Amino acid sequence: MPSRTSAISTVSPLLALAMRPLPLLPLQPLLAVLLHRIERRHSGIFERLGDHAGKRFGIRPTDLPFAFVLEPKPLHPRVSAVRYLPGRLDACVSGTLAALVGLVEGAFDGDALFFSRDLRIEGDIEAVLALRNAIDDAQIDLVGEALDGLGPLKAPAERILRDML
Amino acid sequence: MELICPAGTPAALKAAVEAGADAVYCGFRDETNARNFPGLNFSREELRAAIALAHERGVKVLVAINTFARAGALDVWHRAVDDAVEAGADALILADVGLLDYASRRHPDQRLHVSVQAAAANPDVIRFYVEAFGARRVVLPRVLSVAEIAAIVREVDCETEVFVFGGLCVMAEGRCSLSSYVTGKSPNMQGVCSPASHVSYHEADGGTVSRLGDFTINVFAEDEPVGYPTLCKGRFRTEHGAGYIFEEPVSLDAATQLLGLHEAGVTALKIEGRQRGRAYIERVVRSFRQALDALEAGLPVETTELIAMTEGQATTVGAYRKTWR
Incomplete structure (x- = not known):
């Protein structure tokens, strides 16, 4: 059987190290705005999630010094940045930032990332599949949505961010 | 074509x-x-x-x-x-x-x-x-x-x-009962082979363990590619040794x-x-x-x-x- 060779890029360890002391609190309003945009423009996600919309998902970028907790409740979706994932989660998805962003944007196939060990999943697998399928159908431009509102700075900012990925 | x-x-x-x-x-x-x-x-x-x-x-x-x-x-x-x-x-x-x-x-x-x-x-x-x-x-x-x-x-x-x-799918499709045997659900009747509701993964001994219901389907080493958790592609230990019985992933x-x-x-x-x-x-x-x-x-x-x-x-x-x- 062939051994694992990942083609997915990782955030520079130096950059990750530089991010380590930064406070997470300023991320919170940015994440809230991003989630609100996605909720407004891609409301079909919640219908596809069905009963799984009430679950708590841990999202762990393995090359960043923090993680996220996602609660995609239809009326009150929430996402929070955390240093360490809490114990009480329904499911957890781990991978490099590039793998996770590429998965959301449809650049990568979830099963293929899983087969190559670039994505790890634990917990409620049914909920993870529902989330993956709902997001894949939504065709979200995650980086574009995150930078929306920057006006003429959006294009250069997007180039820098995508280069990082 | x-x-x-x-x-x-x-x-x-x-x-x-x-x-x-x-x-x-x-x-x-x-x-x-x-x-x-x-x-x-x-x-x-x-x-x-x-x-x-x-x-x-x-x-x-x-x-x-x-x-x-x-x-x-x-x-x-x-x-x-x-x-x-x-x-x-x-x-x-x-x-x-x-x-x-x-x-x-x-x-x-x-x-x-x-x-x-x-x-x-x-x-x-x-x-x-x-x-x-x-x-x-x-x-x-x-x-x-x-x-x-x-x-x-x-x-x-x-x-x-x-x-x-x-x-x-290496079985006689529409007639395979492996998933049904383990989970009570099959692609033939419920439309799901090895349903996600019965699948679990966890890390142990430096590898990833995949399970379907009460059965361990496989233990993948750290550098080994992974497959779906179906019984037909499981790796089992039998009197003939350990390996894939029906088909590999x-x-x-x-x-x-x-x-x-x-x-x-x-x-x-x-x-x-x-x-x-x-x-x-x-x-x-x-x-x-x-x-x-x-x-x-x-x-x-x-x-x-x-x-x-x-x-x-x-x-x-x-x-x-x-x-x-």
Whole structure:
């Protein structure tokens, strides 16, 4: 059987190290705005999630010094940045930032990332599949949505961010 | 040869159309199709919109209603047939003889295809579907060699469709009880093989352990590619040693067999993977579109490297080139 060779890029360890002391609190309003945009423009996600919309998902970028907790409740979706994932989660998805962003944007196939060990999943697998399928159908431009509102700075900012990925 | 492509969501259907599909197959968001996975499939409204989009681009939509109807709930399957016809489906893909009978009587002008779930693997049974229900095409099970397919094509009076890429079911499809044995749910009845609700993964001893219900399916070493947690691709310890009993985690890739399948008289080539994401659909469909275009132009078929899309990061030509082992 062939051994694992990942083609997915990782955030520079130096950059990750530089991010380590930064406070997470300023991320919170940015994440809230991003989630609100996605909720407004891609409301079909919640219908596809069905009963799984009430679950708590841990999202762990393995090359960043923090993680996220996602609660995609239809009326009150929430996402929070955390240093360490809490114990009480329904499911957890781990991978490099590039793998996770590429998965959301449809650049990568979830099963293929899983087969190559670039994505790890634990917990409620049914909920993870529902989330993956709902997001894949939504065709979200995650980086574009995150930078929306920057006006003429959006294009250069997007180039820098995508280069990082 | 037509290229038949999978779509688990409207976005995937759009990706398949744009990548060069001649037809896309999909199913309703319920137990009537064999890919009844969470977050997947089409509502009635989504199917109508998808068919309109596909038809604008000259692409056909085939609706899979290919599980076996549950006793006492026939109306669920009958409604699926009626709604797919009403939505303008170009063909229905059916496996249950009762449902084939219903569809052929209720919608005599509707094109019917016999699903791979019917496991129709010889001329006699195919003739039965053609004569009894007017089936126009049969999707052949993945247990036949190219020579066996050619022999069937010569003897039957309907079109044939074969799988060329994707998940490889090595059992008699529609009759496999492995998933049902472990979880109580099967692709044949509930539309789910090894349902996610019964799957778990955890890290242990430097490897990833996959479990289905109460059974450990596999323990993957840290640097080893992973496969689906199905019993048929599990690694077990027996009196003969440890290893894969039925099949290894591997995907079908019959790109090298296209000329042989063409010469055998096959009508359509099918890509498996309604459960896969847009990235898979786009890349695999585009690769086979290019290969088919080259074949039709009499040029050498240059296939794209699709190993990254495969289960276990490995491919096989499956039964198309049978060898003893």
